Amino acid sequence: MTTTVRDIRTISLPDLEALLLSWNEPRFRARQLYEWLWAKGATDWDAMTNLPKPLRQRLRETFTFHILRAEVVQRSADGTMKTRWLTHDDHRIESVLIPVPEDGRYTVCVSTQVGCSLTCSFCATGRMGRKRNLTAYEIYDQVVLVNRQCQEAYGHALTNVVYMGMGEPLLNYANTLESVRRLTAPPPEGLGMGAHRITISTAGIAKMIRQLADDGYRSNLALSLHAADDAKRNTIMPINETNHLEALMQALEYFYARTHNRISYEYIAFERFNDTLEDAARLVRLCRRRFPVRVNIIEYNPIEGASFEKSDENRLNAFAAYLANHGVTVTVRRSRGKDIDAACGQLANK
Numbered sequence: 001m002t003t004t005v006r007d008i009r010t011i012s013l014p015d016l017e018a019l020l021l022s023w024n025e026p027r028f029r030a031r032q033l034y035e036w037l038w039a040k041g042a043t044d045w046d047a048m049t050n051l052p053k054p055l056r057q058r059l060r061e062t063f064t065f066h067i068l069r070a071e072v073v074q075r076s077a078d079g080t081m082k083t084r085w086l087t088h089d090d091h092r093i094e095s096v097l098i099p100v101p102e103d104g105r106y107t108v109c110v111s112t113q114v115g116c117s118l119t120c121s122f123c124a125t126g127r128m129g130r131k132r133n134l135t136a137y138e139i140y141d142q143v144v145l146v147n148r149q150c151q152e153a154y155g156h157a158l159t160n161v162v163y164m165g166m167g168e169p170l171l172n173y174a175n176t177l178e179s180v181r182r183l184t185a186p187p188p189e190g191l192g193m194g195a196h197r198i199t200i201s202t203a204g205i206a207k208m209i210r211q212l213a214d215d216g217y218r219s220n221l222a223l224s225l226h227a228a229d230d231a232k233r234n235t236i237m238p239i240n241e242t243n244h245l246e247a248l249m250q251a252l253e254y255f256y257a258r259t260h261n262r263i264s265y266e267y268i269a270f271e272r273f274n275d276t277l278e279d280a281a282r283l284v285r286l287c288r289r290r291f292p293v294r295v296n297i298i299e300y301n302p303i304e305g306a307s308f309e310k311s312d313e314n315r316l317n318a319f320a321a322y323l324a325n326h327g328v329t330v331t332v333r334r335s336r337g338k339d340i341d342a343a344c345g346q347l348a349n350k
């Protein structure tokens with residue numbers, strides 16, 4: 001018979017207190033331990049220096065303590081850093097640190113699944129298939145560990161977290177939400193980040209967008225739109241066949257009515273596919289629903305074997321100008337980290 005050793009981070013603070021009291025430890029030890037496990041993001045037992053050595057030893061013998069290990073860290077010429085993490089069961093996932101010191105913004109882009117079950121045609125992750133969901137603490141740990149990298153490399157803590165890495169967050173719903181709860185919870189429970197600093201990005205699952213609203217989600221939501229009509233969107237994002245634009249718009253209206261949280265559309269510009277002025281006009285219509293929305297136009301980064309090309313500069317500017325002239329709040333995001341395959345749609349554990 002095999003017995004499974006429990007991971008220490010599946011245990012709540014009250015249960016840790018009960019356990020340590022049964023080991024004749026004072027109650028405050030549980031809080032110290034809990035703080036190491038979460039707010040302080042310890043990466044091994046020995047880091048927990050205010051716990052007596054015999055207690056650390058007993059914990060080590062009783063529990064496992066899974067943590068992500070950095071396997072490869074790459075730094076782009078523009079300062080973007082991509083880390084490939086190894087999970088305890090030898091899966092690989094990636095996070096990207098995007099520093100913009102001139103704006104005081106230090107953003108981490110985190111993964112929520114190993115691979116992805118959706119098959120967006122422009123995305124390298126989608127080609128991997130989905131291997132498994134990440135646990136809440138594997139998502140949370142990416143933020144804690146990249147925060148450390150950010151402080152070491154840039155002398156600044158992370159300011160923003162975006163759930164735009166590998167995987168579809170709303171298809172790993174419970175773990176995604178629990179990781180957000182941890183990030184916003186004050187110590188010892190979590191990092192105490194402001195809810196408005198966090199954005200979940202989804203390919204568009206109407207039912208789960210409504211669920212977020214019903215569950216009292218307090219952070220921002222980004223819809224990866226990439227095409228403003230169903231026929232085009234179906235060809236690049238098969239999820240649109242079952243979650244068409246009208247269903248998504250109604251879900252976003254519901255979301256906004258209940259939460260008043262910030263909504264944005266992400267729109268990768270593909271040369272002569274979705275960057276015409278007719279496309280821009282359709283996009284304007286999607287910005288006139290019953291919620292305020294801003295549009296982030298993203299430069300495309302070609303991946304191997306995909307048939308798209310990035311929009312040329314003039315087309316991109318004309319597209320953005322059309323939106324702005326029609327009252328849409330629009331930002332053009334130049335891609336970062338291209339030289340290390342860290343840009344949008346490029347994460348694939350190469």
Ligand code: SF4
Pocket residue numbers: 116117118119120123124125126127165166167168203345
């Ligand atoms: S774009 Fe996002 S949802 Fe689509 S395949 Fe890639 S990781 Fe999955």
